[in-house]
Amino acid sequence: MGGFQQDEMTPEQIEHEVGLYGPFTEVVRELVDATIRTEVDDDEIRAVQAELEDIVARLRRSQLDGPYGVRFNATGHGRPWGNSVVGLRNAIAPPLAIERESTGRVRCEFHLGAAYEGPPSLVHGGVSALILDQMLGEAAGAGGRPGMTATLTLHYRRATPLGDLRAEAWIERTEGIKTWAHGRIEDAEGVTVEAEGLFILPRWARELAFPTGDAAETPPSYAE
Numbered sequence: 001m002g003g004f005q006q007d008e009m010t011p012e013q014i015e016h017e018v019g020l021y022g023p024f025t026e027v028v029r030e031l032v033d034a035t036i037r038t039e040v041d042d043d044e045i046r047a048v049q050a051e052l053e054d055i056v057a058r059l060r061r062s063q064l065d066g067p068y069g070v071r072f073n074a075t076g077h078g079r080p081w082g083n084s085v086v087g088l089r090n091a092i093a094p095p096l097a098i099e100r101e102s103t104g105r106v107r108c109e110f111h112l113g114a115a116y117e118g119p120p121s122l123v124h125g126g127v128s129a130l131i132l133d134q135m136l137g138e139a140a141g142a143g144g145r146p147g148m149t150a151t152l153t154l155h156y157r158r159a160t161p162l163g164d165l166r167a168e169a170w171i172e173r174t175e176g177i178k179t180w181a182h183g184r185i186e187d188a189e190g191v192t193v194e195a196e197g198l199f200i201l202p203r204w205a206r207e208l209a210f211p212t213g214d215a216a217e218t219p220p221s222y223a224e
């Protein structure tokens with residue numbers, strides 16, 4: 001599988017890019033929200049559209065051939081900057097800033113605005129699934145048991161309002177290459193969505209990590 005790349009970025013270069021692309025992407029998130037909610041007149045919409053078309057053309061002058069992928073520098077610092085949930089450079093990502101414990105417990109506080117609406121004023125169920133998929137996957141990774149989502153089951157206990165929310169996830173149990181993780185989203189009143197999922201270290205990763213084939217005994221550690 002492609003998409004995981006090693007590069008030679010120094011901590012200073014990474015800090016520079018965080019400072020550059022973080023605010024840049026934040027403005028694009030603002031643009032998405034403003035696009036949904038604006039009530040300016042027709043002429044203003046057409047004028048802004050023309051300006052945006054120019055801006056897109058400027059950015060397209062130099063582009064990656066495909067998606068960003070996940071890049072690692074020599075110290076193992078991971079940059080999943082195109083990720084649709086946590087990606088620093090992805091304006092579609094809220095983005096989640098996840099706190100990780102090596103026990104496999106992860107948590108975050110986040111805000112979902114108009115761009116994530118499903119039913120009126122409520123979070124789209126698929127967005128809750130997106131967030132919990134990432135959170136459960138992050139729990140597996142934080143606990144040294146990384147894997148791809150094999151199953152994901154959601155229990156929508158109560159509607160999730162747009163606004164300030166929190167999420168957490170943890171490893172429930174492991175068996176060789178398989179990790180079962182659980183998690184939930186909460187608003188100020190308590191739990192709105194619960195999830196359980198099975199994460200499996202895929203064959204291509206097993207072959208890299210365990211050339212002798214004994215994946216059941218010693219899962220690899222996960223360094224982001």
Ligand SMILES: CCCCCCCCCCCC(=O)SCCNC(=O)CCNC(=O)[C@H](O)C(C)(C)COP(=O)(O)OP(=O)(O)OC[C@H]1O[C@@H](n2cnc3c(N)ncnc32)[C@H](O)[C@@H]1OP(=O)(O)O
Nearest residue numbers: 133134137138141146147148149150151200201202203205
């Ligand atoms: C490292 C990256 C970190 C990156 C982590 C970063 C966090 C990212 C969080 C986001 C997570 C995602 O969105 S991931 C994207 C969404 N998920 C995907 O696209 C996954 C697509 N599916 C796959 O790639 C594959 O099917 C896998 C990896 C799930 C399994 O493939 P495999 O590894 O070749 O499986 P295989 O050898 O046949 O089977 C191994 C064992 O798993 C069982 N098994 C296989 N598939 C399933 C299944 N769907 N449900 C139940 N059990 C299954 C088999 O029965 C077998 O059990 P036994 O007989 O040995 O008992």
